Amino acid sequence: MHDAAVLSSDPLTTLVQGNGATCWASPQDQARRPAFVLAPQYSSAVVDDHGGYTVTSWLETTVNLLNNVTETYSIDTDRLYTTGQSMGAIMSIVMDIEYPDLFAASYIVAGQWDTSLVAPMANDKLWITVSQGDESAYPGQNAITAALEEKGATVTRAVWDGTSTQKEFAAGVRKMVAKRTSINYVAFEKGTVVPSGVTDNSLNNHLYTWKIAYNIEGIREWIFKRTSDRDRQPIRHLKGRRLGHRQRAARPGRVRAALRHDGGSPASRTELTTSQDPEPVSPDPLTRPCPTSYLLVEVTHNVRNVEPQAGLE
Known part of the structure; x- marks a missing residue:
């Protein structure tokens, strides 16, 4: 989204x-x-x-x-996934809160929400990416992941160079997946997200996050390997x-x-x-x-x- x-x-x-x-x-x-x-x-x-x-x-x-x-x-309703950037990331978060049995996994890119409401996500399978230079999404996701840990979620964190090669990203994914936590949280290092010649400010760190995040093959593969492990009720209007x-x-x-x-x-x-x-x-x-x-x-x-x-x- x-x-x-x-x-x-x-x-x-x-x-x-x-x-x-x-x-x-x-x-x-x-x-x-x-x-x-x-x-x-x-x-x-x-x-x-x-x-x-x-x-x-x-x-x-x-x-x-x-x-x-x-x-x-x-x-296959046991393999429904949601993802979004910015507003779309918030939408994914809100749907995870309101419909905790709907998605098998969520890929949340550069978004944040009210931490007092995120408790229903504690058992969800999430991959989260933000940029350290994003002055809204980065502190927002720090707060959300901390709140989820308080509710029993397990979180693996990493800081990646946004200019990494696909081989380097793949190695980073493998290292995180080996921890076998339900939530993987990646922050792209400040100064490695915004291209040369573009002003390196909070807005551009936000906008350029998803250009990097969605090109990481290993994360897409991780998402598709998740399946629902709960009894899912049919969605109704x-x-x-x-x-x-x-x-x-x-x-x-x-x-x-x-x-x-x-x-x-x-x-x-x-x-x-x-x-x-x-x-x-x-x-x-x-x-x-x-x-x-x-x-x-x-x-x-x-x-x-x-x-x-x-x-x-």
Whole structure:
């Protein structure tokens, strides 16, 4: 799930803004780890940690969308994973709090949340990455991991050079995995994240975290090896449920999801329902082209049945 810098009515934005969605769907990754990749695009903020902690009903919409996808397609519900950067990382955290049996593992990249609420995550399988130069996410995750340890979680910590080679990252992953803890927490060393020629400040440390984090093959492999070890209850549509946080009214708009199904037909779009969208926000400059085809689905708050498209069985 994407960050708040790219709120947009264009469902392709999340696929070209960064590599948090596409890294799982490259031909190489699909050959090694076949997966259904769900990449929602939001036209308004879903969660916000500025001046308080708020969650809008878009989070519930996202869970309902996931429920619909797992009911429509042949997906192993013991191997559901969540990941996101910044706002998307916060969304993953909040879903882990509210639905602790939903995901087999979570990859949380450059995000933070209210530490008084994270106790339900103590038994979760998490890989967390931040940059030491990120003045929000780094102290935020230090506080979260400490709070989880107080609740009995086991945490392995490491500081990595963000300019490491893939071979060096792989060695770092192996060293951490050998500890066999449920939570792995990596901080990229300050001064090794922001490229030369770009101002090395907190914002850029934040933005460039996920360009490094999602390119580490060993972490993706660790995520996919996790399976649920609890009895998972079916997700149901949860209209009207409070999420344990102060909510604000959802703004008009649509959440769109880019759904890649292995072996699917070329990208097509199905509009389910419509409402007025806010003006698109231009993507930040951290872009790269999307190398794969996707099925694009537009949905609104009350997600119900999405008919399978031809060629997607």
